[in-house]
Structure formats: structure tokens, C-alpha cells
Amino acid sequence: MTMNLDESRDREAAEPRWLRSDELSAWMSMARVLTLLLPALERQLERETDLNWMEYHVLARLSEQEGHTMRMSGLAGLASASLSRLSHVVKRLEGQGLVRRETDPCDGRYTNAALTSEGYGKLVASAPAHVESVRRLVLDPLEPGELQILGAVFDRIFAAVDEVDPCR
Numbered sequence: 001m002t003m004n005l006d007e008s009r010d011r012e013a014a015e016p017r018w019l020r021s022d023e024l025s026a027w028m029s030m031a032r033v034l035t036l037l038l039p040a041l042e043r044q045l046e047r048e049t050d051l052n053w054m055e056y057h058v059l060a061r062l063s064e065q066e067g068h069t070m071r072m073s074g075l076a077g078l079a080s081a082s083l084s085r086l087s088h089v090v091k092r093l094e095g096q097g098l099v100r101r102e103t104d105p106c107d108g109r110y111t112n113a114a115l116t117s118e119g120y121g122k123l124v125a126s127a128p129a130h131v132e133s134v135r136r137l138v139l140d141p142l143e144p145g146e147l148q149i150l151g152a153v154f155d156r157i158f159a160a161v162d163e164v165d166p167c168r
Contacts, residue, residue, distance in 0.1 A: 037137060044133045049126035054081065054089050056130065059098065059115060059123040068115035071104060075113055098122055 019027060042053040049056065061078045062068050070078075076086040090113050093099040098119030104110035115123075142150065 040137060041130070041133055045126070045130060048129045049122070051122070051126060054079065054085070055093055055098075056123070056126060058086070058089055058093065058113070059119055060127075062099065062113060062115040063120060063123055068120065069102075069112050072101075072111045072113055093119065 038053060045051050045053060045056050051059070057079050058075065061075060062070060072086060072090070073083060076083045079086060079089075081089070090099055090101060094101060096118075098116055100114050100116055102112050102114055104112050139147065
């Protein structure tokens with residue numbers, strides 16, 4: 001049985017691009033960090049602030065907005081969450097008096113999430129311990145000059161993920 005040139009190219013294109021040993025080593029290092037870092041930060045948050053990672057993240061993103069208010073759809077994008085997941089998180093935060101939902105005054109078809117004064121106070125009280133964990137786990141182990149490199153690398157990885165999965 002013979003294979004024509006197009007079949008040969010198709011077969012070559014279907015071959016996996018296996019990782020070289022240096023690539024595998026770097027990937028496994030990153031996979032370990034991905035697997036361990038977020039749970040470690042979440043444990044600290046839950047232990048010291050009674051917030052989980054997503055709750056803290058939502059409060060922080062709202063605190064950065066004009067009037068501490070944002071459309072739920074935009075907040076979902078900033079929080080890297082589906083609108084459904086964000087709705088559940090905001091409902092929990094609303095039950096604690098940390099966030100309130102309100103109709104968008106510019107377009108009644110949308111719902112805004114607004115950080116309450118209690119929510120802002122909770123964030124301000126929670127931030128120092130969280131920032132210390134970020135420093136201890138992520139920033140302190142870096143050598144001078146590595147922070148800028150790390151930021152640039154993560155920005156490129158984010159852009160690649162965003163290009164492949166813009167609706168995440």
C-alpha cells in the first residue's frame with residue numbers, strides 16, 4: 001500500500017509535538033505551582049478572613065471600580081468566572097452584607113454588583129494577611145530582576161490562553 005504526498009503531510013501534521021526534556025521539566029514545575037499555589041492562598045484566606053479565593057477576588061475587583069460598582073457580566077470577565085458561577089458567589093456575599101445587586105441605571109436589562117461599606121471594610125481587613133501570603137509564596141523567592149521576567153512570561157501565557165478560550 002502506498003501513500004500519496006497529501007496523505008503523508010496529513011500524517012506528519014497529526015504527529016504530536018512531544019516535549020523535549022527541558023520543556024517537560026519547565027512544564028512540570030509550572031504544573032506543580034498551578035496545583036499548589038491557589039489552594040495554599042485559598043487556605044490562608046479561609047483561615048484568616050472567612051473568604052474563599054473567588055469571594056476575595058470579587059471584592060477586590062469591585063473595590064477597583066468607580067463607585068465600587070460594576071456590571072455582573074464585566075465582573076465575571078475580570079474574575080475569570082462564568083456568569084453563573086459569579087452569580088452564586090455574589091449571592092453568598094450578598095447574604096453576608098458584603099455586596100448588593102442592583103439594576104444598572106444606564107440599562108435596566110443589566111444587573112450591577114456593588115461593594116457595600118461592610119464589604120469594603122472586610123476587604124481592607126483581609127488584604128494585609130493575603131498580601132503577606134502572596135509576598136511569602138510568590139514574590140520573596142524571586143531574585144532581583146525576575147519579577148519583570150515572570151510578569152512578561154505570565155502575560156504571554158495568558159494571551160495564548162485567552163486567544164484559544166476567549167469565552168472562558
